[in-house]
Amino acid sequence: MLGKKHLLKFNNGFTIPFIVGTYYTRGFLKDSDLQTSQCIQFILTNILETAQRGQHLVIFKCGSHEKLVLQYITDGERTPNDIKRIKEKHHNIDHVIYLDFDVFQHPYTLDTLIAELWNRYHEPITNHAFSYENRTWRTFNDKEQNFINNEL
DSSP: OGGGGGGGTOSSOEEHHHHHHHHHHTTSSOGGGGGSTHHHHHHHHHHHHHOOTTOOEEEEEEGGGTEEEEEETTSTTOOHHHHHHHHHHSOEETTTEEEOTTTOOSOOOHHHHHHHHHHHHHHHHHTTOOEEETTEEEOOOHHHHHHHHHTO
């Protein structure tokens, strides 16, 4: 999924609600899963289980609106030194998902990360507002729905 973000002209990656919504739309999550943090647990566990060796990810704050985005650590404008610094100094989950210090001030376990993300995003997720545009959460538009249905 992250490898195809350019098809939507997404430069940075996907928000957690967008990823949850994609799993939901594709039938991997049920409505009842969206009512608890189980949906976030499912996607993060899936990411940890399926990540290729050396395919590190980072969750970071994108823009001034404190929207968190998940992307490959090598994406964006990070230099090799930036990547090395992130891997050496930032908190991480299983050395696969690294956490932006601007957001995550202390070490996290997978469970505490899930709780933090659910606390931030339970409202858009439970309302099926998986996409963020112009400072507001909304349902998927036709282009996003087409991407989910036909490109993944």
